[in-house]
Amino acid sequence: MLYVLHAYDFTDEQALDRRLAARPHHFEGARQLKANGHFVMGGALLSPEGTMIGSMMVVDFEHEQALRQWLDAEPYVTGQVWEKIDIKPFRQADI
Template sequence: MLYVIHAYDFTDEQAHHRRMAVRERHIAGAKLLKSNGNFVLGGALLDLDGKMIGSMMLVDFEEEAQLHHWLENDPYVTGNVWDKIDVKPFKMANI
């Protein structure tokens, strides 16, 4: 099942510092997801000035429990980077 994730960063003064402190671990985790076939695409959400304000990912997990296990352990969650996380099932257009 495909899921689209929109995750928005906290907006306090230390938010960007927390993001950058765990960014390499987050990316390493995304690379592992990709090698396992779970990562479809993703990247940083930007504001109009090009500043990172969150993330978007399209992931593929057989079971919702696998999605939640990964998400609960992602460095952006455990490192208090993401404030609001919206996860929705996603159906890719077949065109």
């Protein structure tokens, strides 16, 4: 099952520092997700000025429980980078 995740960063003064500190661990986790067939695509959400304000990921998990288990250990969650996370089932267009 595919899921699309839009995660918005905290906006306090230390938010960017937390993001940058957690970023190598987040990328390592994404590489592991990809190796295990769970990562479809993702990247940074940007403000109109080009500043990182969050993340978007499309992930593939057998069920939502597995998605939640991954998310509970995600460095951007444990490192308090993402404040608000919106997750929806996703159907990729077959064109």
